[in-house]
Amino acid sequence: MTTQNKDNNRRNFLKSSATAIATGLVGGSIINSFVSCKDKNKTEGEKMNVLTHDGKLVAIDKSQMANFKPHISDEDVRKGIPGKKFVMVIDLAKCDGCGKCTKACNKMHYLPTNKAWLSVVDMQDSSETAPYYFPKPCMHCDNPPCTKVCPVGATFKREDGIVAIDNTRCVGCRFCMAACPYSVRLFNWLEPEKPNIVETTPAAEHVFQSKKGCVEKCDFCPHMAREGKLPACVTGCPMNAIWFGDANEDAVTCYDGTTTKLSQLLQDGAAYRFMEELGTEPSVYYLPPTNRSYDAKEIKIENAE
Amino acid sequence: MRVNQKHTIILFLFFLANTTLFAQDEKISGNIVLQMGANDTMHVVTATLTNIATKQPVKAVQLTFYVQRTFGLMKVADGTTDTTGITSAEFPLTIPPGDPSGKITVVAKVENSDVVNDTSFSTLATSKIPYQQSKKIAASIAGSNAPLWLIIAFTLTVGTVWLFFAYVLYLVYLIKKSAVKSIHN
Amino acid sequence: MEKIDQEIKNKIQDELLATVGKRYRQETFWVIFLSIICIGGTVAWIFQLKKGLGVTAMRDYVSWGLYISLLFFFVGISLIGALVSCVLRLSGAKWRYPLIRIAEAVTLSAIFFAGFMPVLDMGRPERLYYLITHGRIQSPILWDVMAIATYFFGSVIYFYLPLIPDLATMRDKLTDAPKWRRTLWKWLAMNWTDSLIQRKLLKKGMFILCIVILPVAISVHTISAWLIAFTLRPGWNSTIMGPYFVFGALMAGAAIMILIIAKLRIGYRLEKYLTAVHFNHLGKILLALTAFYLYLNINKYGVPAYKMAKDEKPVLEDLFFGNNSILFWFTQIVGIVIPIIILSIKKLRNTIRWVVTSSILVLLGALINRYLIVVPSMLHPFVPIRHAQPGFATYYPTLTEWTITASSLAGFLLLTILLFKPFPVITIWEVTEELEKQGEKPIGVENILTTQNSAYHAS
Incomplete structure (x- = not known):
């Protein structure tokens, strides 16, 4: 039933977007999506770049905006994708620290280079043990310390496991940042540079989440998952180090499309979760960095302090 | 098929x-x-x-x-x-x-x-395994809705204190009231 | 019970009412000076609102800084009201009478700014009302908001109740004041005729409030402590936080009380009412609280330092030997140990100057200590900081931030002064009532205070 509805919605949507494209293309070309929105005048016949829910940029006339109704409601977003429980598995043995996951993520979410939702941390537990690269996305904990403390429910745990942020709700108290033991949350200290796109989905599933005075972080790309597509970091990792999938289906998929049984992967790889002792129950699993496919000695640990 | x-x-x-x-x-x-x-x-x-x-x-x-x-x-x-x-x-x-x-x-x-x-x-x-309905993740305080015990405890605590405040303000009202009487007498 | 000589009563009333509406040169200077700082702070705040919190030195690692430290400081000194009006009342200390209104005024203005600091720290203060429309009572912030609001409201009532008889005195005596003032006093005095029933009702109200406000006051500070103790951060993840904050608060509160009465005593010429005995008693209280705070500090830092667990180690090393070590040892030695030594010596404790000196040290230590509670833990998260952008792995507050911080402190002092202004700073009726109970004695509260070490009168 749900899939049928979704298909219907999609068909209606495609119909409306087709008319929109037709009218939009008469007037002009697609505006560069990175043009700053500061210099735009709100005039008739202005073109807008609309990011459709299937990840396409469509230039349309501004008067056609009404045709772009969100295909999911605010409640859908708060509830999550039905029947899913998203998990990520990161194979530390394969990660050579190239940082392409961060780049792909930043591209997907229009983040500047000085921000990283997914940062690759060089880790060394002690001077005698081997260093390794540690990609650190949001752990999407099942017992999230951040959603516990949010005073307004701006960050919330969805039934599909995703911890999302609604930046139309966030008051910017930054309690969640203090509460997060993984330091994955970022704050928009100044006005972020906005891409010239308009999104029709509810705020918590926006591709571009930066808003002055609000918190943002890795969101597991729910807009992609709704389309059955992998998050940007997975499709951006040429080492096949990041797996993503649905725990309810007991399957995870990586960059080259290989899909494998999640339980088997966790068992065979002796997977662990980061800082399990904190009881946060993360949704991200790590496979220990054994038999690495790169030279561990080349990692240089740079201490910030 | x-x-x-x-x-x-x-x-x-x-x-x-x-x-x-x-x-x-x-x-x-x-x-x-x-x-x-x-x-x-x-x-x-x-x-x-x-x-x-x-x-x-x-x-x-x-x-x-x-x-x-x-x-x-x-x-x-x-x-x-x-x-x-x-x-x-x-x-x-x-x-x-x-x-x-x-x-x-x-x-x-x-x-x-x-x-x-x-x-x-x-x-x-x-499949032999039934379809996984979206199940509630057991995290009462982390969830969107407050657990009942918390609502009760919160309301009771705050309510009691404010009731006492209201009573004290009532006493102030009585102070005003009692004076009116004595003036009339 | 002998009736007090009406003449003496009149004299006390006249003396204490003298401060109402009167302008003092030094006071005017302070009001203007503090107002200028506040205006500067407002400008800085507008700048911060426009640009975003990026104008501060707070970044993704140190996401809480001076503002939240100051929140803890203000919540701390707001506890003085509860100390004087409840703890001293319940312990039957008669010398507290002249202090009640001063303590409540400090409490009121401190709790007001405690409520204001989080707003300064918010990324989107225009969404403040979301706390009501979308509030989640699972969050300690909601508890804190509720506790601060409750304590503020309770303190307003507690400020007002003992004011009723004094307002009546003002209504009756200060007949040459502007009309709107007299109307206001008349309305606020609630037809007070000093009848027996009214006195009984007033005492009852004050007693109830005294009992109720104590847990509220403790909850305010405990919940503020929970804001950081409820997180998993090294240095914060500790069960001692609640009591640590409460006693740190009482200590800071006692210190600021001493400083304020020292200033008022000279400035408002209240030497007869705020005597060396008060400084002696408050000095003793400060000594006890400081000593207990030292004990709590040993527990808070000593216990994890003995274990030196992996996560706690960087925070503790930063405090003991690192960048923050100067501040840390300053708070411990200058802010705690030296005041303990000064106050332990009876000779020094009996001199106002030394009590005031140790209060300044304690207060300064307490202020820095709030900063040391907040910032070092944020600088040492579980996941080590790597490749941090410049300015992200350190915290040096910016000018804007200092301006806003300074103006919050200035605003607190200003509000306190302004609360002293429209009313007599000392509860007249309680002082005269105490005199009545003591029988006719020569004028001057000093003499009363020396004779009442043992007697306890249920009030």
């Missing part, structure tokens, strides 16, 4: 028309028919591979069996067709379904064969 099959055949005829013109002549186009069965612990999938043109079984072709997942096809088994064009394979009944119908989509594929062009066929099977 039957409708599905016809569709596939028509599709493949289209394909045939296209591929025979440009592809190498030695490859033939195949058609796979899947039949699902099960024993106590395993799904048993039986595939029959035939030549679309001659309707003859094709032997000694490697078939791979997949289960459709959200983000890709998960390989569960493989097999090689015998002289009757049939191969069968088993995979565990415990593969969970991906949609509310409780069914799993099983896909058989011929990939990189020397004899047959790449082809695939999919069918539905019933």
Whole structure:
């Protein structure tokens, strides 16, 4: 039933977007999506770049905006994708620290280079043990310390496991940042540079989440998952180090499309979760960095302090 | 099922028309028919591979069996067709379904064969594991709605204190009241 | 019970009412000076609102800084009201009478700014009302908001109740004041005729409030402590936080009380009412609280330091030997140990100057200590900081941030002064009532205070 509805919605949507494209293309070309929105005048016949829910940029006339109704409601977003429980598995043995996951993520979410939702941390537990690269996305904990403390429910745990942020709700108290033991949350200290796109989905599933005075972080790309597509970091990792999938289906998929049984992967790889002792129950699993496919000695640990 | 099959055949005829013109002549186009069965612990999938043109079984072709997942096809088994064009394979009944119908989509594929062009066929099977409804993650304080005990405790504590405040303000009112009386007397 | 000589009563009333509406040169200077700082702070705040919190030195690692430290400081000194009006009341200390209104005024203005600091720290203060429309009571912030609001409201009532008889005195005596003032006093005095019933009702109200406000006051500070103790951060993840904050608060509150009465005593010429005895008593209280705070500090830092667990180690090393070590040892030695030594010596404790000196040290230590509670833990998260952008792995507050911080402190002092202004700073009726109970004695509270070490009168 749900899939049928979704298909219907999609068909209606495609119909409306087709008319929109037709009218939009008469007037002009697609505006560069990175043009700053500061210099735009709100005039008739202005073109807008609309990011459709299937990840396409469509230039349309501004008067056609009404045709772009969100295909999911605010409640859908708060509830999550039905029947899913998203998990990520990161194979530390394969990660050579190239940082392409961060780049792909930043591209997907229009983040500047000085921000990283997914940062690759060089880790060394002690001077005698081997260093390794540690990609650190949001752990999407099942017992999230951040959603516990949010005073307004701006960050919330969805039934599909995703911890999302609604930046139309966030008051910017930054309690969640203090509460997060993984330091994955970022704050928009100044006005972020906005891409010239308009999104029709509810705020918590926006591709571009930066808003002055609000918190943002890795969101597991729910807009992609709704389309059955992998998050940007997975499709951006040429080492096949990041797996993503649905725990309810007991399957995870990586960059080259290989899909494998999640339980088997966790068992065979002796997977662990980061800082399990904190009881946060993360949704991200790590496979220990054994038999690495790169030279561990080349990692240089740079201490910030 | 039957409708599905016809569709596939028509599709493949289209394909045939296209591929025979440009592809190498030695490859033939195949058609796979899947039949699902099960024993106590395993799904048993039986595939029959035939030549679309001659309707003859094709032997000694490697078939791979997949289960459709959200983000890709998960390989569960493989097999090689015998002289009757049939191969069968088993995979565990415990593969969970991906949609509310409780069914799993099983896909058989011929990939990189020397004899047959790449082809695939999919069918539905019933999983032994029920579909996972979105279940509440047990995190009472982390969740969106406050647990009842917290609401009661919060309201009671705050309410009691404010009731005392109200009572003290009532006493102030009484102070005013009592003075009026004494003035009148 | 002998009736007090009406003449003496009148004299006390006149003396204490003298401060109402009167302008003092030094006071005017302070009001203007503090107002200028506040205006500067407002400008800085507008700048911060426009640009975003990026104008501060707070970044993704140190996401809480001076503002939240100051929140803890203000919540701390707001506890003084509860100390004077409840703890001293319940312990039957008679010398507290002249202190009640001063303590409540400090409490009121401190709790007001405690409520204001989080707003300064918010990324989107225009969404403040979401706390009501979308509030989640699972969050300690909601508890804190509720506790601060409750404590503020309770303190307003507690400020008002003992004011009723004094307002009546003002209504009756200050007949040459502007009309609107007299109307206001008349309205606020609630037809007070000093009848027996009214006195009984007033005492009852004050007693109830005294009992109720104590748990509220403690909850305010405990919940503020929970804001950081409820997180998993090294240095914060500790069960001692609640009591640590409460006693640190009482200590800071006692210190600021001493400083304020020292200033008022000279400035408002209240030497007869705020005597060396008060400084002696408050000095003793400060000594006890400081000593207990030292004990809590040993527990808070000593226990994890003995274990030196992996996660706690960087925070503790930063405090003991690192960048923050100067501040840390300053708070411990200058802010705690030296005041303990000064106050332990009876000779020094009996001199106002030394009590005031140690109060300044304690207060300064307490202020820095709030900063040391907040910032070092944020600089040492579980996941080590790597490849941090410049300015992200350190915290040096910017000018804007200092301006806003300074103006919050200035605003607190200003509000306190302004609360002293429209009313007599000392509860007249309680002082005269105490005199009545003591029988006719020569004027001057000093004499009363020396004779009442043992007697306890249920009030």
